[in-house]
Amino acid sequence: MSADKSDILQGTLDLMVLKTLDVMGPVHGYGIARRIEQISEEALQINQGTIYASLVRLMQRRWISGAWGTSDNNRKAKFYSITKAGRKQLNAEAENWERISTVIGRVLRLADRG
């Protein structure tokens, strides 16, 4: 797998995790994975384990924080929540993402017409 492709995928997943945490508040890894699947209406079938790499990266950048707690059905789990820096990053990235997708969408439509 080429480096560029995985970079984009990583970045995308990180962005989705950040957004999920922003919307849902503190939630555990399983919850994040479920949420992403639900939001994408099951279109994005990921190996749920892959979000953990994303979580580690975000933790290391201090964009999210983690703490052990108890889940709804009384299981010990690690809960993640977005930090102030993470929210700032999310806003910047989301804006960036929208701009890029608009541009790409425009280019693709252009190509269709051509």
Added chain:
Amino acid sequence: MFAWITTLASRMCAWLSPGHVDREFASELEAHLDMLTDENIRRGMPPEQARRAARIKLGGVTQLKETNHELRGLPLIETFLQDARYALRMLQKSPGFTAVAVLTLALGIGANTAIFSVVYAVLLKPLPYANPNQLVSAFQANTQEGIPETGTSYPNFEEWRAQNHVFSELATIDFHQLTLTGRGEPSEVDTCVVTPEHFALLDVKPLQGRVFFPEDGKRGAPPVVIVSENLWRGTLGADPKILGSSINLDKRPFTVIGIMPASFRSPFINSKPEVWIPLVQDPLFGSWMARRGGHWLAVFGRLKPGVSIAQAQAEMDAISERLASEFPAENKGWTVRLVPMQKEIVGDVRTALLVLLGAVGLVLLIACANIANLLLTRATSRSKEIAVRTALGAGRIRIIRQLLSETVVLGLLGGVIGIALAYWGVRALSSLLPDNLPRVNAIRVDNFVLIFALVLSAIASVAFGLVPALFASKSDIQSSLREGSGRSGEGGNRRRARSCLAAAEIALAMVLLVAAGLLLRSFSKLTSVSPGFEPQHIVKAEISLPQFQYSKPQQWTAFSDQLLAHLQTQPGLQDSAIAIPVPITDGYINLGFEIVGVPPASQSDSRLANYVSVSPEYFRVMQIPLLSGRLFDQQDITSAPAVTLISKALAQRYFPNQDPIGKHLNFGFPPNGDVSREIIGIVGDVRDTSLGDAPGPMMYVPFAQAPFWGANLVVKSTLSTSVVAAAIRQEVQKIDKDLPVTDVGKLPDLLDASVSQQRFRTFLLGLFAVMALILAATGIFGVISYSVTCRTNEIGIRVALGASRSAILRMILRETLLLTSAGLLIGIPCALIASHLIGHMLFGISANDPITLAAVAFTLVAVTTLAGFIPARRAMQVDPMVALRHE
């Protein structure tokens, strides 16, 4: 940037407590699995199936843990440690290779570290004073007379000090010996004669008491002295009441006002000073203070903060111009030259040390080339292992990293042993180092030197490891795997690389051998040059008369007459004479002279000659030939007409095509600077400044007409030095029991000591050249013997097809010679460049000396042929049947 730092920080933390992080992640995954399983059960799956589905949904747990581990920890370091462990195992498996490589490297690094510790201590380490960059030396220079730097006079120094705005302080220093009496045996103490600001300028505090105040430097001030901690603890018996008590220097009482710590040294003085006295109190220099002419005072200063040396130079130029117009008689033509103090102290040792450092660097390069060669050979035989690794999915970078890890391990091993060698080497060097090397006391393997050694071994290991690693990682898997033995064929590239390395080794060895050869030949010329006198069987001794007691010249003459008379009655000591100074060992006194009736033709016509005061027997004792006229005799005393003997060089330079005998010269040792003396004879030239300097013009005067407050004895005797020394001591103490006899030694030994720096660098460079030669020879041996191994088949076929043994021998030797010639072809121009770099260190030999070049080339061809001959003989004995069956 910030994100990068926090990432690294959290990775470091995780790396430092790996178990904890891994366990935590495992329980996190466990929780995730449980939740997934719960959900599946809720959807109606049986528990077994629910668990299975959850596992699939989550992905490979082991893989996840692995990824997590890599993400959280420091995988680079972990794989390096893993590689290093593997490398150690590999190295253990081939102890021969490891031993050779590590030892070669250890020698290279050890030698480099040892030499670097000298370079660091002498050249790089800042001077041991506060803000050493502000310290400068100030000299007088006279370009018209070709005098680059010399001292100044006290009145000039006072003007400099008063008129400048660039120095926060200026001070002076001079050095000689005084006789310490009244405390045990009379002894000579090394004395620094300074102006009072000396200590404040260097910003040093005394161990006890005080330093000099400006009042101590005024005329008529009571004599005070500062003693060193060593003198205080030694000769003075650590007397607790020393401050305020007095000691006798040259029979005059001085009040002790302070003790300087043992670590303090005055600049420019190589030996450890034992006492400091104000200039005004000095029996010798103090009497010269009023004279504006004369150049005997060493001046140094501290620049004001923010003042550059160029600014200071401009200011001093203006001051010296003013002085030249104000006092033209003494200062016309003289300028002031400022030099950073560090540069001044290090002097011309700098080039010699840098040459040595360069040489030892070349040795390390050769060592690296040798190890690279060994590694290339090994990489060839390991190509199968690497192919297997590649086939199993190792990337090129990963392979390079692993091979480099091996060489780094090798490099570190070599480095550690090298540092041990360096400790030993520095000790050996210290005993070899010439005494007159500046700052020699600071030499040791300290932290900075250790860091140098480690960095050096790291660089070296990457240098010799990278080429083989690149080659190995590029190898073609298919062919490598298919090859049966892994050694029957070898890529042309790799072979070319190895040949290039071997040729380069020869070229580098050539550079070192030529440099060493030139130095060796020049050193042998230097030591066999005739100094113009015969040093064999001559013992030299010094007696210095305390000036406060022996204040009149009549006393000096009386003492020396008495001493010589006593000595000459002793059997075996008849050939005794007095000379000040004794050539080479004592330095020289350079004085101006005038030829009576012949004014100088121009300003640039400098009339300078070295001045020696001798007793009549001197020329006979030293076997300096009389060329015409007569020698001094017992009638040449103060009441008789003043006479002089001139050297052949003076006669030829100043009296071309005429007979100087009967003419008069005006000169003399201050304060009797202007005495008209008749030339009564011409004597042979003497190398009196150093063995390496051509003899210059010299003028001799009879000791009886120009006595000194002391006597340097030269005694020609077949008796042993200790017997002669004892006899001299006995005779001296018969005259005055308080006089020490110092610096007793055989003249040949003293001459030997005068070339100790040359001997030191010649010896070291020779040693490095021999190391280089051995390394290059093993390099050639390695290449040729590997090539023979690879070509066993080919040789077998050749023999089977009827090639004679001698043809095989010739074939292999031709390969050797080809490598050697390639090396020589590159080496000769490089060697010529190098020999020009050391050109000024040579004596009596040209940097292009064809004999040295030819001898070195011949040696290299002979040694490498020998190195190639051993594998060639093996090739000769190849049995075609065995070789062919080998396939």
